[in-house]
Amino acid sequence: MGSVLIDRSSWPQDGRIGRITAGEYAGSYLLLAAEINDSWAFYISEDPRTGKVDELEADDFWATEEDTPLLVEEMAVDWAADSEDEALEKEIFDIRSEWHKRRRRGSMIRSLFRRPGQPD
Structure with a gap:
């Protein structure tokens, strides 16, 4: 795990995951994903592998492009290596699988309404 520059242009489409080491959510995991309209989605969860799944603390919220780096810095996120992500x-x-399904459905719908000769 290590530090990462939060930059929309180079951020993975499926976000990045890391462990929060400071503040209110210390010990939980963060999945940070770039969203539309210059916002970022913060998905936070305790580790389900270490406790009772029905008692897990979890949260999610959205932040502006400006606020996101400061929030991540305050959380002191220790980012997972690409090989572990x-x-x-x-x-x-386990929410990326749903994102992938939605993207596939969206591209299938676009292809259904595409005019002949129109690029994908």
Whole structure:
């Protein structure tokens, strides 16, 4: 795990996951994803592997482009290595699979309404 520059242009489409080490959510995991209209989504969850799943503390909220780096800095997020990101997300949140389904449905719908000769 390590520090990461929060930059919309280079941020992974599926977000990044890290462990929060300071503040109100210390010990929980953060999945940070760039959203539309210059906002960022913060998905926060305790680790379901260490406790009772029905008693997990979780939260989510959105922040502006300006506020996001400061919030992440205050949380002292320790980002997962790229090689660990996918497995951690699946174990902690498992919401990317739903995002992928929605994207596929969206592209299928667009292709249904595409005019002949119109690019995808």
